[in-house]
Amino acid sequence: MEITDVKILPSFTSRGDETVEATVFIKNYKATVTAPAGASTGETEVIHMPKGGFSTVEKNFDKKKLLGVDAADLKAVYEALVEIGGSDKFEKIGGATAFAVSVAAVAAESLASGKPFYSLIGFEPRIPYPIGNVLGGGKHAGAGSPDIQEFLSSPVGAKNAFEAIALNLKVHKEVKKEIEKRDPMFAGGKGDEGAWAPRLKDEEALEVVRTAIDRVSKDYGVRIIMGLDFAASTLYENGFYNYARKGKKLSKEDQFKYVEDIISKYDLKYVEDPFFEEDFESFAELTKSSKALVVGDDIFTTNYKRLEKGVKIGAANAVILKVNQVGTLYQAKLFAEVAHKNNYVVITSHRSGDVCEGYLADIAVGMKSSLIKSGVVGGERMSKLIRLARINEENASIPLWRPNI
Numbered sequence: 001m002e003i004t005d006v007k008i009l010p011s012f013t014s015r016g017d018e019t020v021e022a023t024v025f026i027k028n029y030k031a032t033v034t035a036p037a038g039a040s041t042g043e044t045e046v047i048h049m050p051k052g053g054f055s056t057v058e059k060n061f062d063k064k065k066l067l068g069v070d071a072a073d074l075k076a077v078y079e080a081l082v083e084i085g086g087s088d089k090f091e092k093i094g095g096a097t098a099f100a101v102s103v104a105a106v107a108a109e110s111l112a113s114g115k116p117f118y119s120l121i122g123f124e125p126r127i128p129y130p131i132g133n134v135l136g137g138g139k140h141a142g143a144g145s146p147d148i149q150e151f152l153s154s155p156v157g158a159k160n161a162f163e164a165i166a167l168n169l170k171v172h173k174e175v176k177k178e179i180e181k182r183d184p185m186f187a188g189g190k191g192d193e194g195a196w197a198p199r200l201k202d203e204e205a206l207e208v209v210r211t212a213i214d215r216v217s218k219d220y221g222v223r224i225i226m227g228l229d230f231a232a233s234t235l236y237e238n239g240f241y242n243y244a245r246k247g248k249k250l251s252k253e254d255q256f257k258y259v260e261d262i263i264s265k266y267d268l269k270y271v272e273d274p275f276f277e278e279d280f281e282s283f284a285e286l287t288k289s290s291k292a293l294v295v296g297d298d299i300f301t302t303n304y305k306r307l308e309k310g311v312k313i314g315a316a317n318a319v320i321l322k323v324n325q326v327g328t329l330y331q332a333k334l335f336a337e338v339a340h341k342n343n344y345v346v347i348t349s350h351r352s353g354d355v356c357e358g359y360l361a362d363i364a365v366g367m368k369s370s371l372i373k374s375g376v377v378g379g380e381r382m383s384k385l386i387r388l389a390r391i392n393e394e395n396a397s398i399p400l401w402r403p404n405i
Helices: 054-060 074-085 093-114 161-182 202-220 252-266 280-289 304-313 329-341 359-366 379-394
Strands: 007-011 016-025 029-034 129-136 149-153 225-229 240-243 248-250 270-272 292-298 318-321 345-349 371-373
Touching: 007 054, 007 093, 016 054, 016 093, 029 093, 029 161, 074 093, 074 329, 074 359, 093 149, 093 329, 093 359, 129 161, 129 202, 149 161, 149 202, 149 270, 161 202, 161 379, 202 225, 202 252, 252 280, 280 292, 280 304, 292 345, 304 329, 329 345, 345 359, 359 371, 359 379
Parallel strands: 129 371, 225 270, 270 292, 292 318, 318 345, 345 371
Antiparallel strands: 007 016, 016 029, 129 149, 149 225, 240 248
């Protein structure tokens, strides 16, 4: 159906970053979407906001180019936004505006047509398992926390999305108990995504999370996998990986061995961004030598051309899909098409600065994702998780991912 009006307003993410809220109208129906923003960002991502912030967006946003466009046509909405934004990098309006309008267009179409949001993306839908950040460090936490950015759990043996969400919450609580055993003065601090942010070294944090996952898995008889997001590009300085919080610098070769050793010792099934974003060769080597999901985020930044480059040499076997890295649902769909064609696992992800809207769940289901990375606690995280559970409950015919890791 045709877009009849578009309105934009300034807004903020959960971390207080400036962002854009867009409302798309189709006759008497409307949908409002706010764009998230990341802290650990890849160099090839589109810019979140243009110089000058929302005043620049407002000045350059020519909504007339969107009026009459079919809201269900992802490509047509993308092309109109490219014309408004100056290019597919959206320099004039920022990726935040492109994201908000693109997603709001599909959300409005869903309301007007009565069709589920996820069904309008175009893939055969799939219910992904939630993978949650239960202990954090790096750019998402304060000084003294681990160098590694995210310590993750995912109950891939759960019978449905709701049970998986509940088990992740139990792991989160067990992690706090384990932290308090090591630090009785722990004040309960959390990072941007709701993960506990303790004053622990990486190895201590690994022991804490491994212990918590094993306990919950045993108590409830459900398989729960453990993973890490190194966010290695944020550690990379002048050819070395700088683990500043524990006073170590690792060479490329040392980092590779460190990652391999951790995978083996802690039985990791998921390893995200273990190397600098331009080190395609190390990603490929680890993919060949490991049975874990080797996940590319900053290396690909939801850009299908970068993924095609990675596919040629076998770099990674799983990808992070973040719509706001490229701007629009259409561009993210092109990325997912390349991933699925080459048997890469798709993980649709939130951002560290997020919003209290649940559309990410529909995007994850609609992109045929295997996992959804959306945190564990906090209103902006729970909105996505509860939406995922409701989609699962209301659509028993949509299959859950069946992992072979």
